[in-house]
Amino acid sequence: MEIKKQNDTFMDEIRAMPGGENINLCIQCGTCTASCPNAGVMDHTPSQLIAMARAGMKNEVLSSNAMWHCLSCYLCTVRCPRGIKQTELMHALECLAVRNGLSHGRTLTPAMYRSFNDFVYSLGSLPEFGFMTWFHLLTNPLRALKMIPMALSLLKHKRLSIRARRLTPDGTNQLRAILDKAEAMGDGL
């Protein structure tokens, strides 16, 4: 599938990302919203985001907290009568929001994702304990304290791995070379 770039509008940016190419087809039926478990806590419903995007409201869309509440459960995607991959669109909007420096302040999810990614970049694998600890300390130390009973429970059940799996040195270098190159190329098609 070739994506043709017309002008440098917001719609072009979206349509250049996988999953965003056919949002022109949306008939605003609302099935995606109806299927979404978190639609009730989103600033804008999933179908509303598409309507706003088509109206060129870039700032409002990218500052919305909506896509950060997407669970990637894909119910919207399998039910959409126009075959729009709404979940992928949500991911695309999240990426665009980050790129434009607009990832929402009111939810911790962007911070959580970025924390996760940093760990994966350095180790090649996700160290659950390290990640959870770091994330909670970073965002809400008080909450971190509340997690201690859970951590103890996990420890008791031999489910807590303090040590982290790492890739071999070669593997790590290889992965970094690939990810660095990806970053240099920049997102979008």
Added chain:
Amino acid sequence: MDRRIGVYICHCGSNIAGIVDCEQVAEFASSLDSVVIARHYKYMCSDPGQDLIKNDIKTQGINRVVVASCSPRMHEPTFRHACQEAGLNQYLFEMANIREHCSWVHEDREMATEKAKALVSAAVRRVYYHEALETKSAAVNPNVLVVGGGVAGIQAALEIADSGHQVYLVEKAPSIGGHMAMFDKTFPTLDCAACILTPKMTSVGRHPYIQLMAYSEVEEVSGYIGNFKVKIRQKARYIDTEKCTGCGRCIELCPTKVLNEYDAGLGERKAVYIPFPYAVPNKAVIDPVNCRHLAGLTEGKDVCRLCQKGIEKKGVPGCEADAIDFEQQDELVEIEVGNIIVATGFKQFDPSVMYQYGYGRYENVLTGLEFERMSNASGPTDGEIVLKDGRKPESIAILHCIGSRDENYHRYCSRVCCMYSLKYSHLLREKVPEATVYQLYIDMRCAGSGYEEFYERLQEEGVNFVRGRAGEISNIAEKPEEEGKLIVICEDTLIRLKRRLPVDMVILSCALEPCADTEQVARTFSLNQKTDGFFLEKHPKLDPVATMTDGVFIAGCCQSPKDIPDSVAQASAAAARVLSLISKGSVEIEAATAVVDEERCAGCKVCLGLCPYNAISFDEEKKVSSINETLCKGCGACVSACPSGAIIGRHFTDEQITSEIEGVLV
């Protein structure tokens, strides 16, 4: 003979002249071999344009004509006629398409003009080798076959029969009436469907010119326009229809109950039944699948003859007309007709594949047809709107677009669902006035006469319109008021809110789809299907009731989903087409057919199996193949396949084709 070719380049306004330099092409044409006249003109298809050709034929001795203009599909008949009128055989004419094949698809003027020159050169070289050919005519048998006894089939049959011509009306089910006979009221006038249909049905039943063959199916069709031979299987009713009076005694006596398809599976019927009270013909029929006696007979057992013999012990008599006949067999009948109208209707989409709507899992989720039967006074609940447990519903939701406008099922819009959903809302407001009615829609499509006004009326009647397609029906309550209800989850897109609507009953406005046996029917009648499965019409705008098979017409929902007014209109249109052919009395058979050179034919029979129109037969005496000119469509398959080169494609000879190719290349 001296060839004197006239070439005419059309400007077609600016359609061609805007890209192709017509003057240059005309100048080029005049330099070609045997071309004595080359003109260019604004509109060749106009009267003055045609006159140019006619005059040149009469005064300049032109004996071959090339017109370079649009697609032959547009004006080949026009120019052929013009030639014929001027006294030149119409087959001595050739068209070069420099519009659809040139000016309309290219932007570079120079290159397009060169291409136009090549196309003209090809046509000129080809027409050099054209021979005069004569069309033949075949007589048209005035009898007509109408397949399908729904409102479209009934309308078509009556129109033709009223003109005094014989109609055979074949219907698969035991009674005519189709889907319309199942409906309650019809939109937007709220006429009772049966009340407006039964007069037409009875007319059909007693019409002197209609032979009604109900409970029958067409098995085989052969022949060609004006002369079809049709084999029809009249299925065994196990009832002698001459004797049956439709009294219903057998039905009372029958011990076997099964789901009634005429009640959309909501009610029951017996194994011997009359489909509905106003059935035409009003004769009983025994369902061989469920009748215990017929099933027993296959094992040699005599199980039950209650309908026939009654309850002898109690002195209750069986059929007093002695009409039951368990030995009855299917009957095969062959008829001859000149034209066929296919009006086989549609089937309702089965929403059980859409798991999220709970059809078949939850009670009280109904399809449109089920609701029609529930609301219909002659239906299984005597017209009462009730839940499975017998209570009256306090709230009902009607969901639009179930299976329609959906990439996962049918991309098309079924056209009638917005209107019948409004109708259901009205029936509900009338029959259960205390109930809350929701209608969940994406768009409100009310395009017919009186339709938008009907929508306004329903808005006044206090229906809750929610703009949002339902995502799912849940039965998991989140609040006390949702306990025991079906919860419709949707987005109210006009206020951008996700809503949960607890209701007692859900009606699914399901799509109209092609019938299950569409593929088979298409093969029988040589019809094509569109990508959506419905039958393909000859031209979607200009010829919606004709098909690519001359003499076979389509009408009603088998062509695409539509409402009753449009089905009736199409049926009348098809009838008119048929009557015009009958009135003419004969049809012209295209002369560009294939012919076997008997001297060259080696009798290898390779051509026989190739012909898609079954036009080739083998003459056992002469040991050569022979082509039926009226069946042959000139497709050329046999021409190219014949190893001896014994078959000639008239108007597409090797010489003609190779010169055309040379003309383009040189």
Added chain:
Amino acid sequence: MKDYTYFPGCSSSDGGAKAYGWSAQAVSKILEMNLVELDDWNCCGSTPYSSVEELASFCLSARNLALAEKTGLDLVTPCSSCYVILNRTNAYLKQYPQLKAKVKEALAAGGLAYNGSVRVRHLLDVLANDIGYDSIAEKVRKNLGGLKVAPYYGCQVVRPRYGFDHPEFPQSLDKLVASLGAEPVDFPLKARCCGGSLIISEEDLALELVRGLLDSARKEKAQCLITVCPLCQTNLDVYQARVNRRFGTDYRLPILFFTQLMGVAFGLSEESLGLETNIVPVREVVAKYY
């Protein structure tokens, strides 16, 4: 002996769901499947990467796929998230030539190339379709005797449509439960979301979803619930206490990895299946089989 390249994913290998990894290997051995772990595999990136750095997300998967391609075998993962992410990359590389070109360049920077030939399968798919329910039933040593099990699929094993089961009304896990002699309970929320990774950043929202699932399973009288994804198991098991604290409920539903249940039916030891790692005790439910 059926050979597969095995992609455990971070959780099932060294993470909190290691019992899933142990039980998957143990059960596969019994079923004569050879799960050979992919050498030096990297994290699939899951939702976090795909939401923040799209191209990097595809590259993470592409590296794994390129390495797996060398074995020539199907790539099997027990984790639904890895399954979706890897399949997504596979599908998109075919659909978007510009993306393919970029990924190709990135992989080349690491000295790798991927030709698109790897088939990514979920462990449930392999067991249901390659091995078959009959073969599974044959290996049952301890018939589970009508144990009421809620088969929980979660979302990403059936959506979006990568083909092996119905996206909203799947049956493969139900049938697998039946083949073990247990009774799969009709659990209407079986393919609904557990809250996924949002349990970390938006715990309250996710706990609502977990609660709904537990409630539904309980209503259907399930004695335990089985999952096909490490994150689902974590949310339902590890956070069950937090659900109880938040909503004042008293759920005590054992949550097992489906391979753990299979292991019990196959007569494998509690230790080998890591049954002591399940937070809500499973003893009460499995005791009679030991």
